[in-house]
Amino acid sequence: MHTEENSCCCSFDDCKLTTEWLLSRTRHRPKIAIVCGSGLGLLTDSVSNKQTFRYEDIPNFPVSTVPGHEGSLVFGQIKGKSCVFMQGRFHLYEGYSLCKVTFPVRIFKLMGVETIAVTNASGGLCQDFKVGDIMVIKDHINLPGFAGQHPLCGPNDERFGIRFPCMSDAYSKDLRKLVLDITAELGYSNFVHEGVYCMVSGPNFETIAEARMLHILGSDSVGMSTVPEVTVAKHCGLRVLGLSLITNKVSLDYSHEEKVNHEEVLQISKMRAEMLKNVLVTFIARSHQVETINNSNCIYSNAM
Numbered sequence: 001m002h003t004e005e006n007s008c009c010c011s012f013d014d015c016k017l018t019t020e021w022l023l024s025r026t027r028h029r030p031k032i033a034i035v036c037g038s039g040l041g042l043l044t045d046s047v048s049n050k051q052t053f054r055y056e057d058i059p060n061f062p063v064s065t066v067p068g069h070e071g072s073l074v075f076g077q078i079k080g081k082s083c084v085f086m087q088g089r090f091h092l093y094e095g096y097s098l099c100k101v102t103f104p105v106r107i108f109k110l111m112g113v114e115t116i117a118v119t120n121a122s123g124g125l126c127q128d129f130k131v132g133d134i135m136v137i138k139d140h141i142n143l144p145g146f147a148g149q150h151p152l153c154g155p156n157d158e159r160f161g162i163r164f165p166c167m168s169d170a171y172s173k174d175l176r177k178l179v180l181d182i183t184a185e186l187g188y189s190n191f192v193h194e195g196v197y198c199m200v201s202g203p204n205f206e207t208i209a210e211a212r213m214l215h216i217l218g219s220d221s222v223g224m225s226t227v228p229e230v231t232v233a234k235h236c237g238l239r240v241l242g243l244s245l246i247t248n249k250v251s252l253d254y255s256h257e258e259k260v261n262h263e264e265v266l267q268i269s270k271m272r273a274e275m276l277k278n279v280l281v282t283f284i285a286r287s288h289q290v291e292t293i294n295n296s297n298c299i300y301s302n303a304m
């Protein structure tokens with residue numbers, strides 16, 4: 001039954017209005033979108049012909065409330081490729097519904113974006129990971145989703161995608177291979193791994209018992225974002241790349257004295273942003289080499 005409570009707070013018409021607002025104000029027609037994680041706003045440094053919109057000026061957009069998330073949508077070009085960056089993302093713990101958290105992803109789809117690269121800062125659970133390593137996300141665990149906090153709950157709008165999307169291949173194998181090739185060419189292989197990202201709602205960092213549980217469940221890193229955006233991106237047929245920067249080691253041991261905090265997360269992100277930027281710049285220049293677009297879930301195709 002369609003009721004006010006279970007209907008999505010961002011309708012297709014809301015998405016269309018925001019898309020048209022942006023398309024009428026920029027000449028950029030990006031094929032790639034990049035979501036910048038905590039402290040990773042510097043990823044936009046290499047963008048030329050920049051055009052920036054503050055989130056608060058864009059109709060229907062949420063605003064950023066977390067330090068390290070600037071709150072701007074940046075259009076421009078990298079190596080001649082048109083792209084759009086979210087300099088700052090939205091999180092469940094900020095009080096936004098997952099529909100609002102993922103709203104920009106659907107705007108990108110309607111604008112004609114085909115590939116989305118989602119970045120984040122996360123805590124390393126895999127004992128082989130070191131602070132500052134990059135994890136290419138191979139798969140995820142949607143822990144809030146198990147409890148019904150899922151961006152696709154509620155009536156399904158078939159114009160975006162099907163009711164029961166497949167998630168076993170959410171992270172494009174071809175894009176993962178491309179990024180692993182790029183990191184090898186850049187000489188980064190020693191600190192790049194593939195792994196499984198687990199989303200928790202936050203805002204607190206994990207207890208030791210929780211961290212142990214996530215590790216046993218098969219998580220290599222843990223964070224408070226990314227999964228809703230990736231789920232909605234896969235639902236509407238975008239190709240997805242996920243890159244996680246390991247900003248801290250998560251304690252699995254009661255004797256561990258170090259205490260994680262957001263300032264440390266931001267500090268490590270800023271220190272390693274340059275490296276992540278080098279990867280993304282080459283990725284953007286070469287992602288067209290990977291032609292296959294998985295559009296199997298999407299009925300509504302591309303720009304209006």
Ligand SMILES: O=P(O)(O)O[C@H]1O[C@H](CO)[C@@H](O)[C@H]1O
Binds near residue numbers: 036089122225262265
């Ligand atoms: O996932 P991003 O947005 O990179 O941010 C990560 O960093 C914050 C905690 O320091 C949390 O928001 C966590 O999700």
